[in-house]
Amino acid sequence: MEYAVESIDLSKAYGSNVALDGLNLKVREGEIIVLLGPNGSGKTTFLQLISTVLKPSGGTAIVMGHDIVGEPLKVRQVATISFQDPRGFWRHKPSHILSFHASMYGVPGQNRRELVERTLKEFDLWDSREKKFMHLSGGQAKRLEVAKLFVHRPRLAIFDEPTTMVDLDGKRTIWDKIKQLREEGSTVIVATNEVREAEYLADRITIFAKGREVVTDSLSNLKDSVRGGDVVDIEFAQPVTRAMVDELSSVRGTAKVSLVAEGRLRVQVNRSEDWLPEVTRRVYSMGVKLSSIKVTEPSLDDVFMQYTGGGGP
């Protein structure tokens, strides 16, 4: 099986509001794929469709070899979702919730207690194990929501904004646990609004906009795809001349050249690693001395802006 998830023209509409519009997305087995997109771009709808919580209006998806329309129960046996906002179990305690969750996935009773205890400790919930859910803080409730997936380790683990409301230490713990899940063989899908989270976790990133997949690629390829995304600041040992600017502008991959001071140029290029050797060769042949070169790569924000036209992830 090459793909853990393959959606085929997957659509979801609420009346005239199209939340997902004919999505064709492939998730490779054993990877962490991060879905990034503005609010309302269809990320959560996609996750709830492939976990069979929602029913598609059109198309389908194959999850671990099972059709979400024809074999939803089989899909639910291999895929588990951690929801965006943890709610609904007001009168239960964290230990009961995790134990129940484990029991639903067939974790034997004798292992369950130990597993639940370990998971509560790993997610810093052990001291709150006897509190009712309604008395947990937002961050604790969110950690509990994420922790559910670690008591049975599904083949497909789906996280919808796994670290919202969680403090910095908690975020790092969750990220490391998600990576561990992948290392132990699970395929992981994460929807997030946090660029840092995407950068930390993703093997590949899919950018969503208006219910559609805009692009899917690795982080480095996405950054390289930003036209003029690399910014190279060059400081010369002499004032910049018109001839120097023209020479740099003629190098392949140059997007824009700006004079920022008497002896300094800022050049936006497509791929600095291809551009720099050629530039240093030309500058050397012109007999011009360089004082310093500083390269700044585009951020994921820049990638996002290029593909969605703004709106913020």
Place this chain on the structure above:
Amino acid sequence: MMKAGLGTMASLLAFDLREAFDSPLWVAYFWLFFAFQFAVYGSLMSRLVVSMDHYLFYYGTGLIVLLSFNVASWAGRRFVESAHEGRLRYLLSLPLGRNELFFEQVVLGVAVNLSRVMPPLVFVLWASHLLTAGALLYSVLVLSLTAVGIIGLMVSLSVIAFRSFDMYSAIVAAASALLIRFSTLYYPVSSMTPAYGDVASANPLSYGADLFRAVIGLDVSPLLDPRVALAVMLALCVGTVFMGTFFMSRMVEGVKSS
């Protein structure tokens, strides 16, 4: 290894029962409510209604069916609330069939119903000198049958709630009021005006109440025919369970949080 369907259903039922019995005070309040109704209003009404002997016990049995109706309605409403509180989408993501989820809701409702009405039931049977193992067993069966019918109806109506919770509340409140008032819960058909009696005779709750009275051994002369009542209650159960499973498998989804 994944658990079989019945195993996951049992796990969910145990989890839900733990929550349902989390507040013993609430259960005690429920019994207190019954005791107050029976002692105060029952006594008062038995002085007002002079056309029947032992009206107090007639009233008491009606009250038990009313409690059963209320608990069954609660079970249906709980399903709707679980959708709006974000609990349903979690349940829908679990390795549990939609029909099993529906039946779990029904069994939960019946179990909670019995836990709530059993002490009042035993008390009324004892006070009316009708307490026998057979009467207890049959009344449990009839009350459970009534509860299943009502839960199935309420869960089926939840489809409305997924569009508008306010509309659902209004419809359920209106339907409940009509079902209770135009029924034989408090008065037999024989003591009603013909028009009122016709409406009550078309009300499934009347058949539930009168079937309950018949099986515990109350005088059947003012009651609806027990054989017809049994047929109506069975039809109600089968109909609403069929409708509930249909809606559950075809239409129920995790409601978008609002």
